[in-house]
Amino acid sequence: MSSTPLTLHYHPLSSFCWKVLIALYENDTPFTANVVDLGDEAQRAALLRLWPIGKFPVLEDGARDRIVPESSIIIEYLAQHYPGSVTLVPADPGLALQTRLRDRFYDHYVHLPMQRIVADRMRLDAQKDPLGVAAARAQIETAYAMIENDLGDEPWAMGDAFTMADCAAAPALYYANVAVPIGTTRPDTVTYLQRLMARPSFARVLTEAEPYFRYFPLNAERREGIASLR
Numbered sequence: 514m515s516s517t518p519l520t521l522h523y524h525p526l527s528s529f530c531w532k533v534l535i536a537l538y539e540n541d542t543p544f545t546a547n548v549v550d551l552g553d554e555a556q557r558a559a560l561l562r563l564w565p566i567g568k569f570p571v572l573e574d575g576a577r578d579r580i581v582p583e584s585s586i587i588i589e590y591l592a593q594h595y596p597g598s599v600t601l602v603p604a605d606p607g608l609a610l611q612t613r614l615r616d617r618f619y620d621h622y623v624h625l626p627m628q629r630i631v632a633d634r635m636r637l638d639a640q641k642d643p644l645g646v647a648a649a650r651a652q653i654e655t656a657y658a659m660i661e662n663d664l665g666d667e668p669w670a671m672g673d674a675f676t677m678a679d680c681a682a683a684p685a686l687y688y689a690n691v692a693v694p695i696g697t698t699r700p701d702t703v704t705y706l707q708r709l710m711a712r713p714s715f716a717r718v719l720t721e722a723e724p725y726f727r728y729f730p731l732n733a734e735r736r737e738g739i740a741s742l743r
């Protein structure tokens with residue numbers, strides 16, 4: 514029997530799993546890590562039994578007999594049942610709402626369009642979707658402009674405090690910068706991404722993902738682009 518009730522079903526290269534790993538590492542929350550290889554039929558079937566949608570991360574809480582899917586819901590669940598010194602969802606309802614808005618913003622308007630672009634790279638030529646990719650790129654450009662406008666001198670998405678919004682921003686911006694480079698015209702966004710990458714929780718996630726990066730559809734120059742940010 515494991516000494517911790519929490520098991521995270523995840524993969525070290527998966528951006529949405531990064532979001533939850535950051536939250537767990539922020540508070541040193543103990544958990545058992547179960548790496549799921551979706552290419553392995555038995556492992557995929559086991560994940561589908563937990564969450565028929567078949568996406569990770571999924572958190573299993575043996576203490577409450579709960580299966581918790583969806584990265585934002587997992588972070589909220591951890592904040593409720595396994596709080597730590599870093600308050601990822603503010604207690605103030607107004608600030609909590611703003612945190613959730615930023616979390617939704619990064620997931621829907623940076624993270625998901627980035628996934629669409631990356632998924633298209635892995636398709637055969639006949640299956641490619643140039644219109645969908647163009648729309649996803651435009652969405653990310655709009656989001657970048659909004660982020661640059663919003664950040665100002667604040668260190669984190671919600672100001673001085675590191676929150677769930679930053680857990681969402683880190684993987685979204687990291688991978689989006691590969692698909693649609695943030696470039697030189699958005700200095701505050703670049704600085705924010707660098708600050709996120711220097712945060713010990715996210716730096717640890719990146720180090721753990723390093724051995725898997727060769728499976729990510731990157732070309733060499735993009736790899737250097739990422740390396741130069743570190």
Ligand SMILES: N[C@@H](CCC(=O)N[C@@H](CS)C(=O)NCC(=O)O)C(=O)O
Pocket residue numbers: 527528529530551567568569570582583584585
């Ligand atoms: N809305 C979900 C998205 C999760 C998601 O898209 N996970 C991806 C990995 S980053 C996945 O499981 N992909 C595998 C698949 O779709 O087969 C969340 O926030 O957790």
